[in-house]
Amino acid sequence: MDNIYLLIIVIFAALLGFELIKKVPATLHTPLMSGSNAISGITLVGALASSGTENELLSIVLGTLAVALASINVVGGYLVTDRMLSMFKKKQR
Amino acid sequence: MIETTSTSALVINLTYVLAAALFIFGLKFLGHPSTARKGNMLSAVGMLLAIVVTLFDKNIISFEWIAIAIIAGTIVGFFAARLVAMTAMPELVSLLNGIGGLASVFVAWSTLEAGTYLSGFVMLVTFLALLIGAVTFSGSLVAWAKLSERISGRAVTFKGQVTFNLLLVTTIVFCGYLFVASPEFSPSFSIVLYTLMGLALLFGIMLVLPIGGADMPVVISLLNSYSGLAACAAGFALQNNILIVAGSLVGASGIILTSIMCKAMNRSLSNVLFSGFMPVVESN
Incomplete structure (x- = not known):
């Protein structure tokens, strides 16, 4: 039954995603792509649970690798989006 | 998996709700030039909280x-x-x-190796996370190589490509069936797992190769949507709410952004999606 609730959450989140992006000026396409790419680094939260638990060694190693990779995605993603947007502002002035 | 009975679990889940709200407002503000930054x-604050x-x-x-690992x-x-460099930013993305x-x-692989019993549903979503994640990885690498001109930016096509891709998809579906149906921890299961990952990586390459360098921004946007879906599938495997919400947000907004970008470039979305399955149309 839990999975049904989770599926309903997916439908609402997906609808929200559609609505949020409907009208976006072309200049913002790349920053938006980059910004949402950073959000997909949320895998990091899942990786933390796999890395720090008392599991088989291979599981912990894979989880830790996932933490490192997802951190690159999160930190790099947000910083590069910020850099893009700061350029964008200068260009407008 | 996060229990929902203890106080700390309650705090964790409430914070996840807050983080989800911050992601939603973050995406909303990102759509307007004045509030984008x-x-x-x-959205970064939401991520940090989560x-x-x-x-x-x-x-x-x-x-x-x-x-x-985090450091x-x-x-x-x-x-x-x-x-x-500023010009190399799309490649970096x-x-x-x-x-x-x-x-x-x-994350999905680690769930499999954790040594606990996994239900059929969890096996299915783990399969999806592995498949979509691997396609995203190899596809993005090809897109990166094409954009940075490490490989030719031209559309790569060969005779029998459509047949080859259909065969590849059929094999992946068959492997997926074996993956979900077979008992865990048997030697044959590892073979299925490694074969599946190899095929998924190959599929990602085959998806992006037939698309020309000029269309790479659209492809990257599409692959970005896929990486959200992969996170969402991993969220189902771990029963983690924030992964599911953020993953489907990115998945849906990525698809719609891809479609908007296609329109701006005068391309149809299905042409980009199924480029390996139909004769390629050169874009200028």
Whole structure:
């Protein structure tokens, strides 16, 4: 039954995603792509649970690798989006 | 998996709700030129909250490796974002996206190797996370190589491509069936797992190769949507709410952004989606 609730959450989140992006000026396409790419680094939260638990060694190693990779995605993603947007502002002035 | 009975679990889940709201407002603000930078900041705050509060999960008992991995990843990410040339930013986004996909693959793989019983449903979503994550990874690498002109930016096509791709998809579906149906921890299961990952990586390459370099921004946007879906599937495997919400947000907004970008470039979305399955139309 839990999975049904989770599926309903997916439908609402997906609808929200559609609505949020409907009208976006072309200049913002790349920053938006980059910004949402950073959000997909949320895998990091899942990786933390796999890395720090008392599991088989291979599981912990894979989880830790996932933490490192997802951190690159999160930190790099947000910083590069910020850099893009700061350029964008200068260009407008 | 996060229990919902204890107080700390309640705090974790409430913070996840807050983080989800920050992601939503972040995306909303990112869509307007005047508020875009603030939106990115909001979504970063949401991410930080989600990560910090997850560390209070009582299932996490050791922090040394987590700390080392986060510090290493942060340093690499920081310098990648700071040092990249302005013209090379789309390439970097593609590369970061691929790295995120690979992270989802490792999370799913780690779930399989954890040594606990997994239900049929969990096996199914784990299969999806592995598949989509691997496709995102190899596809993004090809897109990155094409954009940075490490390989030819031209559309690569060969005779029998359509047949080859259909065969590849059929094999992946068959492997998926074996993956979900076969008992875990048998030697044959590892063979299925490794074959599946190999085929998924190949499929990602085959998806992006037939698309010309000029269309790469659209492809990257599509792969970005895939990496959200991979995170969402991993969220189902781990029964983690924030992964599911953020993953489907990115998945849906990525698809719609891809479609908008296609329209702006005078291309049809299905042409980009199924380029390996139909004769390629050269774009100028």
